[in-house]
Amino acid sequence: MIRIHSYSGGVGSMMTAVRDAENNGTEDMLLLFTDTLIEDKDLYRFMIESAACLFDLPKPVYLLKLCGAIPDVEKDMDARRDYLTALAADAMDYIPQLHWISDSRDPWEVFRDRKWIGNSRVAQCSEELKQKLSRRWVKERYKPDEAILYFGIDWTEMHRIGGIEKGWSPYDCWFPMTEQPYLYKSDMLHGLKQYGIPAPRLYNMGFAHNNCGGFCVRGGQGHFINLLQENRELYLYHEAKELEMQQYLERTDITILTRTINKIDYPVSLRELREEWDTGLGLQTKIDLSDIGGCGCYI
Incomplete structure (x- = not known):
């Protein structure tokens, strides 16, 4: 039986694979990474370094150096797309049980093709670049009685299990980090020390998830303010892409973010959010820094 791990580049994915390897070995284990092309450079480093560690391979110093030279989004x-294609080929050559696949589009290209901007309710990027892509890859290679699928959610995210099992039916889905010993994400990050692997830098920058370089349409106002503070140039890039999409759709009322006032939802563009923050007005009345949203890209 082949054991296929949805290997997202987050610490939960690695620790899920560690638990599986400890119980079942690595001979029949595969890691499946679906690339959105806008991941943080350090996610690629962590994904390659942790995968090599899992399969007891020497640290791929050359590949890790290449991660630091990935062109900026x-x-x-x-x-960047061309560079990642070459890097993926080199990584898979070094780690044969790693499968690094891509739709060849980034999220903004998906939004344009689907003629809608993703948000917390409709995230076409995860649907196209992760869910459909990974399901197609698995179904083309393995029948339901030939593979078990592993996901890196933990015991604090058990409400997601039903959606994953429904989406992947009739394949069996396993969730080792929902079982004892129960670990918080902070515990998992601390556990990386025993493997000599630095934690992905987005966690240290205050992001709840190591996804999409800190850009996530499922994120909330607080999430995007954190991106603005930690990487202003990248925030401005996504701000410009949102405005570009509004012009393409000829609608200014379609935005990633919304704000609820008196039980009514209002669209808030990334430009509006930034201007509120820069002028200080948002801190007084509008911006909810506790609104970080949530990731569920494989659901």
């Missing part, structure tokens, strides 16, 4: 997406 906000500067040249075409160059």
Whole structure:
């Protein structure tokens, strides 16, 4: 039986694979990484380094150095796409049980194709770049009685199990981190020390998840303010892409974020949010910094 792990690049994915390897070994284990092309450079580093560790391979120093030279999202997406294609081939050559796949589109290209901007309720990016892509890859290679699927959610996210099992039916889905010993994400990050692997830097920058370089349409106002503070250039890139999409759709009322006032939802563009923050007005009346949203890309 092949054991396929949805390997997202987060610490939960690694610790899920660690538990599985401790119980069942790694001979029949595969790691499936679906690339949105806008991940943080350090996610690629962590994903490659942790995968090599799982399969007891020497640390791939050369590949890790290449991760540091990935072109920035906000500067040249075409160059980044080509670079990641080559890096993926090199990584899979070094780690044969790692499968690094991509739709070849980034989230903004998906939004344009679907003629809608993703948000917390309709995240076409995760649907197209992760869910559909991974399901197609698995179904083309393995029948339901030939593979078990593993997901990196933990015991604090058990409400997601039903959606995952429904989406992947009739395949069996396992969730090792929902079982004892129960670990918080902080425990998992601390546990990386025993493997000599640095934690993905987005966690240290205050992001709840190591996804999409800190950009996530499921994120809330607080999430995007954190992105603005930690990587203003990247925030401005996504702000410009949102405005570009509004012009393409000829609608200014379609935004990633909304704000509820007196039980009525109002659209809030990334530009409006930034201007509120920069002028200080948002702190007084509008911006909810506790609104970080939530990730559920494999559901």
